[in-house]
């Protein structure tokens with residue numbers, strides 16, 4: 001259920017409306033209802049689901065069931081209609097029949113019509129119906145016209161229900177824990193949700209910051225707080241306690257933003273609103289808007305500023321007509337008057353970057369206005385010096401090769417596993433990385449290896465386990481720096497399952513892990529197995545056969561570069577660099593700033609920066625919902641292809657079984673999310689590589705055309721569908737947070753039409769003639785090593801890229 005609870009919920013209400021409308025408007029008898037098992041099934045499902053959403057709740061569903069039972073279809077339809085309207089984001093339902101409304105329902109209607117943004121606050125406590133009514137009355141009393149936002153409570157009795165609520169309801173932005181909650185749910189939850197709750201509760205890194213109190217009640221509260229924070233770090237946690245509040249405050253405040261007494265309802269109310277206003281705050285976007293509204297004279301560069309060279313022109317006024325005058329009013333080269341300098345930020349840009357660091361779980365975040373191509377060069381230049389060795393995935397983006405050439409570092413290229421059948425590469429297995437590090441150690445050159453850079457996820461959606469990669473590498477080289485190219489993975493930080501495989505979340509988990517006593521003990525025990533009695537390392541096979549455990553004092557030095565614009569809301573070229581580096585101040589800050597200045601324009605595009613700022617607001621407030629929806633839509637697309645007889649004959653959706661060799665996966669399911677969130681959770685927690693479910697690669701050999709022809713002639717020219725990547729026999733469909741249900745429906749419709757066309761063409765073809773796309777694929781080329789002239793020692797794979805590059809340039813001439 002959690003994988004698509006938003007959809008299950010809206011589908012169930014939509015279905016009820018459809019079915020009950022028939023009953024209310026047509027002469028069908030109540031018998032029809034009795035035989036319509038679907039209505040009852042949906043009502044039962046909604047009775048559970050609605051516990052986790054504010055507004056209507058279980059009582060509302062039960063009341064509808066009673067109305068249906070009593071044959072009052074019209075009133076039931078009105079009530080169902082209200083929910084459907086709210087789910088569709090319509091504020092005012094059609095023709096509410098006033099005579100059926102009681103006082104509280106009238107108040108609810110007023111709330112529905114309120115245009116202010118709404119969010120939900122989870123309250124975890126055992127309560128009676130009377131308590132819940134009291135909470136709600138108090139909330140309505142506190143709600144004021146000057147509040148910027150409106151919120152409602154979702155009240156659940158147990159820790160299990162709290163986890164279920166934050167997994168299923170993305171509108172929840174804050175959580176109030178009261179120590180009276182119980183442990184287990186009394187709901188009849190789907191197996192998937194039960195399993196997801198278990199996995200979420202089992203996952204928290206234990207023993208990192210022991211509570212000073214040994215009270216069992218304090219431990220329970222801590223356990224729940226840690227779980228909720230691990231699932232949704234953007235949630236604010238508050239504790240409301242009665243007795244012993246001072247003791248609790250001392251023991252618990254690390255986890256909670258604040259501790260309140262029960263009487264402090266007003267304080268809590270104000271804090272909740274204030275906190276959301278902090279998430280909503282967009283310092284740079286607001287500064288740009290302010291600037292656009294201010295009358296300013298320009299005696300500086302940029303003739304388009306304030307529309308100067310455009311609106312008075314006879315010939316180019318259509319620029320302003322098309323983009324709107326605001327674009328020109330917002331264009332400025334000023335760095336004062338509320339604006340800020342990207343190169344040396346101290347005001348609005350600095351604040352916006354700090355907020356982004358919070359959102360992405362980084363220690364520092366830097367905005368980049370020339371895409372990740374530049375972000376990568378900045379990080380390489382900041383951390384590498386001539387002759388340092390950097391391990392680089394050979395299939396990385398060209399900017400890494402360029403950066404290596406610029407810095408004079410020596411790349412040792414890593415080989416990703418090939419997918420010969422589909423003509424592209426996968427990712428680099430951990431054993432190869434470890435072996436290469438061990439080879440450097442054996443040759444006495446490990447100290448030269450400074451950094452490793454890997455692409456996570458790959459263009460085709462193959463995702464590493466960065467926590468594992470970093471842990472095992474650090475066990476061999478404890479000060480190795482990691483640069484994760486997350487050009488395609490910015491969205492992943494906003495979903496509880498995908499987040500764990502982002503560099504920032506992995507760095508944090510690893511840091512927590514290294515600080516535990518369990519970890520120190522495991523490390524000591526493993527060292528005995530990895531070393532002989534004389535202290536020398538055991539053979540490589542021993543190091544390769546174990547999951548290596550880094551020393552507790554290994555350094556966590558992690559950088560991630562993201563093309564925010566590729567997967568989240570940002571104008572093109574809007575990228576970010578996220579930093580989680582324990583040696584930042586000592587070892588990186590200054591060279592980083594130098595590199596940042598080198599590669600950043602002195603005229604960075606303000607609109608890109610503003611879009612990064614407001615895109616950050618979006619992901620903090622609705623990122624989870626958007627990413628979950630994206631994953632669900634992609635899953636429904638792959639299911640539609642797999643189930644439709646004609647599509648199934650023509651296209652094949654590639655799964656983890658096709659894209660990841662069996663040796664690198666354990667969970668065993670070909671498309672884990674299709675089986676439910678828990679199944680995805682398990683695969684993402686255990687497998688060496690997983691496949692990002694938001695990308696769908698389909699194999700098209702049976703169409704008789706190659707990937708390029710399919711993309712240009714069939715998808716784009718005929719139907720206006722844009723895809724980016726193809727191989728000889730595959731096409732990659734990417735969904736993103738802007739993908740809608742109707743876009744998916746259109747794509748399916750187009751695929752059906754194309755499949756019909758291909759099938760017809762095939763029927764007329766000579767059956768003995770295989771199309772080019774169906775012939776066996778040649779193996780992918782192997783990388784030829786550095787020639788002796790550029791190789792460093794002829795034993796290890798690194799070489800002098802800079803010399804090779806310039807010689808290549810001049811040799812051509």
Ligand SMILES: Cc1ncc(COP(=O)(O)O)c(C=O)c1O
Pocket residue numbers: 370371372373374396397399455459485487488563573575
């Ligand atoms: C893995 C990878 N890194 C970096 C980049 C460059 O990103 P940008 O287009 O933001 O410069 C790309 C672009 O496709 C990429 O695929």
